[in-house]
Amino acid sequence: xxxxxxxxxxxxxxxxxxxxxxxxxxxxxxxxxxxxxxxxxxxxxxxxxxxxxxxxxxxxxxxxxxxxxxxxxxxxxxxxxxxxxxxxxxxxxxxxxxxxxxxxxxxxxxxxxxxxxxxxxxxxxxxxxxxxxxxxxxxxxxxxxxxxxxxxxxxxxxxxxxxxxxxxxxxxxxxxxxxxxxxxxxxxxxxxxxxxxxxxxxxxxxxxxxxxx
Numbered sequence: 324x325x326x327x328x329x330x331x332x333x334x335x336x337x338x339x340x341x342x343x344x345x346x347x348x349x350x351x352x353x354x355x356x357x358x359x360x361x362x363x364x365x366x367x368x369x370x371x372x373x374x375x376x377x378x379x380x381x382x383x384x385x386x387x388x389x390x391x392x393x394x395x396x397x398x399x400x401x402x403x404x405x406x407x408x409x410x411x412x413x414x415x416x417x418x419x420x421x422x423x424x425x426x427x428x429x430x431x432x433x434x435x436x437x438x439x440x441x442x443x444x445x446x447x448x449x450x451x452x453x454x455x456x457x458x459x460x461x462x463x464x465x466x467x468x469x470x471x472x473x474x475x476x477x478x479x480x481x482x483x484x485x486x487x488x489x490x491x492x493x494x495x496x497x498x499x500x501x502x503x504x505x506x507x508x509x510x511x512x513x514x515x516x517x518x519x520x521x522x523x524x525x526x527x528x529x530x531x532x533x534x535x536x
Contacts, residue, residue: 379443379450380413384487384516394489395517395525398427398478400510405429406529407512408522409457411439419443425459426519428526429505436462437478450484457481457491461501476501478510489514 374381383392393410406428414420423439437459446453461475476499482491492511500506 377413377418378448379446379453383450384484384489385449385451386487386516393516393518394514395522396489396512396514397525398507398510398512401508402506404529405507406522406525407514408517408519409439409459409514411441411457414440417442419446421457424462426522427459428522428529429503431529432527434526435501435503435505438462451486452483455480455482455484455489455491474499476505476507478507480510480512487515 380388380390382388384394391410391412393408395406395408398405398407408426409423410425411421411423414422419442421439421441421443425437425439427435427437429435438461439457439459441455441457443450443456444454457480459478459480461477479493479496480491481494482489484490490513493507493509495509497506497508
């Protein structure tokens with residue numbers, strides 16, 4: 324996946340300067356890697372190119388992050404406190420976009436999977452103090468059934484990086500309940516570099532007592 328991410332970054336930047344079928348190019352690049360035709364030298368070129376074109380992807384949160392960043396925090400809302408884990412990486416659609424997935428702990432050892440879609444403004448070499456918008460969206464039904472995206476639960480968070488911390492809140496905007504009935508309002512969270520095991524530990528100890536906001 325790391326190899327495909329490197330090539331994806333290069334292809335995306337190239338697509339902004341000329342027309343072409345980006346998805347087809349990505350598939351062809353992946354095939355080249357699978358057949359070992361790309362080579363170590365080509366991979367090194369891609370790494371350098373991506374580091375020059377989207378350098379922020381290599382040191383999100385003030386640390387070395389080779390295209391991926393993951394972190395944990397406690398989402399504080401009117402209805403309670405919820406451990407949150409987020410993993411994100413550059414999107415293929417735009418040079419200032421982020422995508423990924425997240426896990427929201429809604430009760431002890433109960434996890435709600437989420438999709439991540441975000442963007443930033445004002446950053447290039449670093450994302451420190453860049454304005455961030457991060458959307459957390461309910462995934463499809465666990466049984467695989469699709470549903471109307473306009474009715475799925477979501478949380479929109481806004482904020483910025485401050486050194487190693489990503490500080491976000493929902494600006495008192497409520498977009499919709501989750502299918503489980505969960506309602507997240509007046510939410511805020513500070514995300515810091517952390518592992519999935521850190522999140523699991525927090526989720527196993529959650530009390531989820533409602534907070535007063």
